[in-house]
Amino acid sequence: MKNIFDTLLLTEIFQGLGITLKHLFKKKVTYKYPFEDTPIFPRFRGVQYIKTHENGATKCVGCYLCQKVCPSECIHIVTDCGPNGERLIRKYELDLSRCIYCGFCEEACPVDAVHMGRNYHTTDSTRDHYVINMKTLSENYKKELADAQAKGEQL
Amino acid sequence: MVTLKIDGIQVEVPKDYTILQAAEKAGVHIPVLCHDSRLNPFGACRVCLIEAVGNPRMMTACTTPVAPDMDILTNTEKLQRIRKTVIELLLVNHPLECPVCDKGGECTLQDLTYEVGLTKVRFDAKPADTPVDHTNPFIERDVDRCVLCGRCVRICDEVVNIQAISFINRGMETMIGTAFDQPWNCEFCGQCISVCPVGSLNNRVYLFKNRPWNLEKTDSVCGLCGCGCYIELETEGSELYRMGELPEKGANHGNLCAKGRFGFEFVNSVKRETSAKVRAAGELADADFDQAVVTVAEKVKSIRAQHGAEAVAVLVSPRLTNEEAFLANKLAKEVIGTGGMYALEPHSSLPEATYADIEKSDAVAVLNIDVTEANPILGLAVRAAARMNEAPLYVFYPSETALKRLAEKQFTGTPDEVYASMTRLVEGQGAEAAVLEVLKKAEKPVAVYNPYNTADLWFVSELKKQVPALKLAAARAKANSQGIVDMGALDAAKLKEGIQNKTIKALLCFGENPAVRTGWADLSLDSLELLAVTDPFMSETAKKASVYIPVATYAEKDGSFTSLEGRVQTVNRALCKGLKTDAEVVAALAARLGGSLPSCSCEVRELIRKEVPLYKEADFDGGVISYPYAVKGEFEKPAKAAAGEGAYFLYPSSLRLHSGSYTRWSPDLAKVYGEPKLEISPADAEALGLGDGDAVSVSAAGITKVFKVHVEKHMTKGCAALPEDYVDTAQIFSKGRYHKVSLGKKG
Ligand code: SF4
Ligand code: SF4
Ligand code: SF4
Ligand code: SF4
Ligand code: SF4
Ligand code: FES
Numbered sequence: 001m002k003n004i005f006d007t008l009l010l011t012e013i014f015q016g017l018g019i020t021l022k023h024l025f026k027k028k029v030t031y032k033y034p035f036e037d038t039p040i041f042p043r044f045r046g047v048q049y050i051k052t053h054e055n056g057a058t059k060c061v062g063c064y065l066c067q068k069v070c071p072s073e074c075i076h077i078v079t080d081c082g083p084n085g086e087r088l089i090r091k092y093e094l095d096l097s098r099c100i101y102c103g104f105c106e107e108a109c110p111v112d113a114v115h116m117g118r119n120y121h122t123t124d125s126t127r128d129h130y131v132i133n134m135k136t137l138s139e140n141y142k143k144e145l146a147d148a149q150a151k152g153e154q155l
Numbered sequence: 156m157v158t159l160k161i162d163g164i165q166v167e168v169p170k171d172y173t174i175l176q177a178a179e180k181a182g183v184h185i186p187v188l189c190h191d192s193r194l195n196p197f198g199a200c201r202v203c204l205i206e207a208v209g210n211p212r213m214m215t216a217c218t219t220p221v222a223p224d225m226d227i228l229t230n231t232e233k234l235q236r237i238r239k240t241v242i243e244l245l246l247v248n249h250p251l252e253c254p255v256c257d258k259g260g261e262c263t264l265q266d267l268t269y270e271v272g273l274t275k276v277r278f279d280a281k282p283a284d285t286p287v288d289h290t291n292p293f294i295e296r297d298v299d300r301c302v303l304c305g306r307c308v309r310i311c312d313e314v315v316n317i318q319a320i321s322f323i324n325r326g327m328e329t330m331i332g333t334a335f336d337q338p339w340n341c342e343f344c345g346q347c348i349s350v351c352p353v354g355s356l357n358n359r360v361y362l363f364k365n366r367p368w369n370l371e372k373t374d375s376v377c378g379l380c381g382c383g384c385y386i387e388l389e390t391e392g393s394e395l396y397r398m399g400e401l402p403e404k405g406a407n408h409g410n411l412c413a414k415g416r417f418g419f420e421f422v423n424s425v426k427r428e429t430s431a432k433v434r435a436a437g438e439l440a441d442a443d444f445d446q447a448v449v450t451v452a453e454k455v456k457s458i459r460a461q462h463g464a465e466a467v468a469v470l471v472s473p474r475l476t477n478e479e480a481f482l483a484n485k486l487a488k489e490v491i492g493t494g495g496m497y498a499l500e501p502h503s504s505l506p507e508a509t510y511a512d513i514e515k516s517d518a519v520a521v522l523n524i525d526v527t528e529a530n531p532i533l534g535l536a537v538r539a540a541a542r543m544n545e546a547p548l549y550v551f552y553p554s555e556t557a558l559k560r561l562a563e564k565q566f567t568g569t570p571d572e573v574y575a576s577m578t579r580l581v582e583g584q585g586a587e588a589a590v591l592e593v594l595k596k597a598e599k600p601v602a603v604y605n606p607y608n609t610a611d612l613w614f615v616s617e618l619k620k621q622v623p624a625l626k627l628a629a630a631r632a633k634a635n636s637q638g639i640v641d642m643g644a645l646d647a648a649k650l651k652e653g654i655q656n657k658t659i660k661a662l663l664c665f666g667e668n669p670a671v672r673t674g675w676a677d678l679s680l681d682s683l684e685l686l687a688v689t690d691p692f693m694s695e696t697a698k699k700a701s702v703y704i705p706v707a708t709y710a711e712k713d714g715s716f717t718s719l720e721g722r723v724q725t726v727n728r729a730l731c732k733g734l735k736t737d738a739e740v741v742a743a744l745a746a747r748l749g750g751s752l753p754s755c756s757c758e759v760r761e762l763i764r765k766e767v768p769l770y771k772e773a774d775f776d777g778g779v780i781s782y783p784y785a786v787k788g789e790f791e792k793p794a795k796a797a798a799g800e801g802a803y804f805l806y807p808s809s810l811r812l813h814s815g816s817y818t819r820w821s822p823d824l825a826k827v828y829g830e831p832k833l834e835i836s837p838a839d840a841e842a843l844g845l846g847d848g849d850a851v852s853v854s855a856a857g858i859t860k861v862f863k864v865h866v867e868k869h870m871t872k873g874c875a876a877l878p879e880d881y882v883d884t885a886q887i888f889s890k891g892r893y894h895k896v897s898l899g900k901k902g
Contacts, residue, residue: 063254064366081362085289087255088363110254
């Protein structure tokens with residue numbers, strides 16, 4: 001009997017609409033990526049950055065430890081002897097399309113150079129752009145530094 | 156024998172053992188820093204301190220000899236504490252730049268710091284900031300990192316016997332250097348680098364190029380000279396980064412020479428050819444491998460059909476492995492149907508003395524060869540005999556050689572005088588009679604000689620008749636000079652004749668470069684209808700080829716080389732550059748010619764065991780072949796060494812930095828010695844008004860060539876020397892090894 005009533009008066013539908021109505025005025029939970037960023041946790045591991053000294057020179061000394069430790073083999077370093085007999089990094093490449101963001105590279109670095117950043121916007125139309133070099137990694141550092149300073153945080 | 160206890164383990168050792176050696180035998184590990192098994196005990200670092208029960212003093216295990224019934228403790232709490240302090244003190248003066256230092260990952264000090272568990276140094280570090288010395292072409296020197304263990308000084312003195320470096324100054328000021336801070340002027344063997352436990356002496360060729368944990372290591376044999384040094388090729392991907400030494404393996408005890416240690420860069424050279432070439436309309440044009448092989452095979456077939464199989468000849472070089480040479484022989488004999496393959500290597504002499512024989516010898520004669528230059532590791536064995544065994548050493552050579560400081564007597568002079576001296580030696584006359592007596596009386600006499608010169612063979616065979624106990628060491632020049640002869644290579648005199656009188660129409664030249672070989676450079680190859688050349692580089696001969704195929708170097712192939720000792724050692728492929736090996740070229744050619752030959756080295760090795768009686772029982776991992784004779788044949792007593800009319804004697808000299816045409820492609824060696832130079836004595840230089848680097852023209856046997864001058868105080872007055880295996884010099888020496896030449900200043 002009740003069933004027939006419910007069916008005739010469409011109570012269930014109104015109940016449902018009621019819930020919708022309720023949620024309509026609640027605080028929303030969906031983020032409109034890429035127009036809006038999702039919040040991330042403090043220890044989130046995003047795209048790497050490499051620290052530079054005050055004079056802009058990279059802190060990385062090309063020791064190959066991150067390359068060695070990386071489980072997905074996405075770091076490729078080429079070093080050489082510079083004109084003044086110093087250790088020179090000819091190439092530092094990181095393939096983000098392979099990286100599993102495990103953070104081992106950060107752990108292994110003996111000179112506090114490579115770090116996991118907070119940026120995770122890596123989508124691109126071509127795979128080639130996933131390989132980033134020392135220049136990008138150093139620029140990432142500048143961005144991260146600016147962001148952190150804006151938020152009053154330490155990097 | 157002495158019995159003692161080490162950490163409770165009882166061992167019995169000979170009484171001249173040190174506690175360290177006894178501990179090794181007992182399987183107890185004692186940390187060391189300044190000790191090296193190749194060197195005399197020194198006791199500089201105190202890292203190896205141990206305690207003997209009942210003795211309040213601690214002792215250094217590396218220098219203290221064993222005594223009966225000792226009860227040694229190696230790892231007490233007190234020792235651990237002291238060891239820690241020793242390391243701490245070392246670190247006070249040692250800058251902690253491990254991430255940058257090239258030694259990181261293979262540094263003994265780094266390892267010891269971990270081993271003793273040192274995490275915090277109690278003392279303030281006071282590293283000096285002396286600039287790093289980059290002046291040496293092969294050795295980078297950072298004196299601040301030196302821990303004064305003296306290993307470099309000792310190896311340069313005890314093993315290399317050059318004494319190029321020493322401790323200078325005293326106390327806190329002590330450091331490693333040369334007298335009066337002169338630039339390092341030495342053999343550039345790099346032995347000092349290889350023993351330095353920290354990053355104080357570094358290899359400049361490898362400097363900062365890679366890291367030990369990033370490199371793959373492959374045991375192999377150096378492919379340059381005939382010494383057959385056991386090495387470790389260190390690679391990443393298809394790049395060769397470093398030659399490592401393996402003191403525990405191989406007859407060279409981990410010692411290498413400048414070529415082997417620093418000259419390997421030619422393997423990575425961008426000048427290497429990558430594509431086969433076939434001559435079309437007079438020009439060598441790129442072709443694919445199959446096309447090149449087909450071209451050769453078709454031409455061989457047509458020449459064989461027209462002129463018979465004997466019109467096709469195969470020439471192999473000592474860069475080929477035994478397996479490859481064996482296959483080439485099969486290709487010649489069974490597939491093509493000629494008499495066999497040829498090689499520009501002598502047949503009359505075979506290996507006899509091993510390095511161990513020489514090191515243990517009690518009298519050594521070096522006959523007309525600059526052995527430390529030509530075959531550096533054979534040279535080290537001679538030095539060991541004279542230095543460690545105190546064997547009298549007699550050197551016969553036109554100029555003074557590096558053996559000068561060890562030689563009992565040197566017989567120098569013009570080549571004619573040296574030959575006269577050697578004649579008196581074998582005839583037991585004059586001052587040389589005393590030398591013959593010493594050799595006769597010795598229990599284990601040894602003679603080192605140059606097998607490439609038939610005149611010299613007369614002397615050694617005569618000397619051997621006089622001194623039957625004499626063991627001979629033929630200083631063969633190249634990596635597999637011996638092996639290809641063992642694999643049946645024929646004397647190339649017939650080949651030369653065949654090419655000259657045009658009965659040979661096709662030459663398949665595997666790796667050989669006759670255009671720069673003494674005795675061959677004057678031979679015109681233009682009459683050949685087919686000249687097929689394989690070589691990793693576009694060599695002088697390859698430039699004349701009708702078909703050229705680039706091939707792998709020793710680092711890129713499997714097989715074996717037989718050293719001048721007669722030691723057969725396995726060569727392992729360490730990297731791949733995408734090029735065919737000579738074995739693959741031979742197999743492909745055989746297939747096209749209707750035969751079938753394997754190219755895999757293990758298959759071939761089985762065939763060698765079956766078909767080469769000498770190698771029936773051969774141990775390809777360092778076994779020594781026992782040869783039926785050392786010298787054999789009828790040799791004529793040389794009349795006069797030099798022909799010609801000039802005022803100066805010219806003779807071929809050896810160069811430590813180059814052995815033949817391979818090493819010339821090494822950019823690092825070329826930095827030090829890039830082009831052939833004429834060496835003359837200061838007196839002659841003055842008389843001719845010449846200085847270092849001036850151009851001089853050399854006229855001999857109707858050829859005039861211009862070289863740069865190098866004034867060398869060891870040269871005998873009236874003599875001039877030029878290195879072999881350069882196009883210009885080979886042309887001169889092809890007219891005879893010794894000449895009277897006229898020298899003239901140019902420009
Ligand atoms: S985060 Fe992990 S996978 Fe990515 S580069 Fe670092 S070590 Fe490699
Ligand atoms: S571990 Fe650090 S210093 Fe070493 S190569 Fe990587 S980023 Fe550079
Ligand atoms: S390179 Fe050889 S000769 Fe020169 S100092 Fe070092 S050990 Fe001595
Ligand atoms: S340079 Fe190296 S081998 Fe020589 S004394 Fe110093 S630490 Fe020892
Ligand atoms: S060139 Fe000769 S002496 Fe030098 S490392 Fe090679 S095999 Fe040894
Ligand atoms: S290893 Fe014994 S004192 Fe250095």
